[in-house]
Amino acid sequence: MSIRIESWGARGLQNIAGPWRELLARSNADPLFNSPEWLSTWWAHYQPVLGAELEILAAVDDHRLVGLALLHAKSVKHKLGLEGRRVELLGTAWRAQGVGFSERLGFILERGREEQVAAALADRLLDDHSWLDLVASHVHRGGATDLALQHMAESSGGYLRTPDAMEAWEIPLVGSFEDLLASLGAGTRARIMASRKRLSKAGHWQERVLGPDELDHGWEVFSKLHEERWNRPFSAHWRGFYGAIAEMQAAPGTPVLSLLEFEGEPVSLLVNFRAGGREYSIASAFVPVNVKRVSPGWMHLGLAIERAFADGMTHFDLLAGEGKQEQYKAAFGGRRYELACLQLVRHRPLAWLYRSWDGFNELRRRLSRLAGR
Numbered sequence: 001m002s003i004r005i006e007s008w009g010a011r012g013l014q015n016i017a018g019p020w021r022e023l024l025a026r027s028n029a030d031p032l033f034n035s036p037e038w039l040s041t042w043w044a045h046y047q048p049v050l051g052a053e054l055e056i057l058a059a060v061d062d063h064r065l066v067g068l069a070l071l072h073a074k075s076v077k078h079k080l081g082l083e084g085r086r087v088e089l090l091g092t093a094w095r096a097q098g099v100g101f102s103e104r105l106g107f108i109l110e111r112g113r114e115e116q117v118a119a120a121l122a123d124r125l126l127d128d129h130s131w132l133d134l135v136a137s138h139v140h141r142g143g144a145t146d147l148a149l150q151h152m153a154e155s156s157g158g159y160l161r162t163p164d165a166m167e168a169w170e171i172p173l174v175g176s177f178e179d180l181l182a183s184l185g186a187g188t189r190a191r192i193m194a195s196r197k198r199l200s201k202a203g204h205w206q207e208r209v210l211g212p213d214e215l216d217h218g219w220e221v222f223s224k225l226h227e228e229r230w231n232r233p234f235s236a237h238w239r240g241f242y243g244a245i246a247e248m249q250a251a252p253g254t255p256v257l258s259l260l261e262f263e264g265e266p267v268s269l270l271v272n273f274r275a276g277g278r279e280y281s282i283a284s285a286f287v288p289v290n291v292k293r294v295s296p297g298w299m300h301l302g303l304a305i306e307r308a309f310a311d312g313m314t315h316f317d318l319l320a321g322e323g324k325q326e327q328y329k330a331a332f333g334g335r336r337y338e339l340a341c342l343q344l345v346r347h348r349p350l351a352w353l354y355r356s357w358d359g360f361n362e363l364r365r366r367l368s369r370l371a372g373r
Helices: 014-025 036-050 114-127 144-156 177-183 186-202 212-230 236-250 296-310 328-332 348-372
Strands: 004-007 053-061 064-077 083-089 131-140 159-172 205-209 257-262 265-275 278-286 315-320 335-345
Touching: 004 114, 014 036, 014 064, 036 064, 036 236, 053 114, 064 114, 114 144, 131 144, 144 159, 144 335, 159 328, 159 348, 177 186, 177 296, 186 205, 186 296, 186 328, 212 236, 212 257, 212 265, 212 278, 236 265, 236 278, 257 296, 265 296, 278 296, 296 315, 335 348
Parallel strands: 083 131, 278 315
Antiparallel strands: 004 053, 053 064, 064 083, 131 335, 159 315, 159 335, 205 257, 257 265, 265 278
């Protein structure tokens, strides 16, 4: 059976949500960040800011949808004033200020046929000679989308670069919360559990999940804690985007915003979303309490993980990024994975420019290391 690639951009995201959702369930793509709910909301929120055009490539085999490449395109300026059309995965806008991003993106491919379907989508993208570069941000290193772009680079003679990379962590929720605690180091256990005991001795604390009618209040609290923690306001764009997702998730009773209070004052707020049996630690903000050896952030995260166990979640995803002072995510002993931003530059003068730029930066790093010896 042969795979046929169709252009579905004119249909719009809402009109393909049904088959898209069914394909997602038959794939290994991340169930939150590649979902119609997430990406349609992202597009509605940020398209007016970007001024980009929607592009959708659908891989169809005997009337069955087996793959989707959800993309957007716009003209961008490169180094030395070069300008051209960029195609990028939906859910991110590389180097664009004030635009929210998504993680674990990529082509949505039917399970068991990833290589074949990804190759068909890649070949169709190469047949489109209107773009100069293609950007796939926050894709799994070594995953099907990464391999597809490597194939595209080899076929076209283009330059595939990795300008950004991040490490991310997820915790498989196997056994019980007590089993997880037993597997942790003594210091991590103390930050999670001993903090509860010390805070109880010092006064009254409570943690509660905010209902759908409390979300606006929750975002106000989050903004205040965020500014106090990071010395900068919480982005209005992020709040608008996250707020729309939170309303959809909270309506059926999903615990989205959880608030930790001590002596009636908010000290921590977590923003967590759920999809496909996974819980995602999206954002957090907390402030210290005047109690020795109490870590509100660690304590609150422990409460959220314990609730995820109780609710039958299969994974607790800590996602990418680091804490303010340490890589706290590694302390939970979960699975580490790498996310990469890939840029395929097909336009030859532009590829030469980027190769030269990357070569110069690599030389500078080597000289810096030699100087530091």
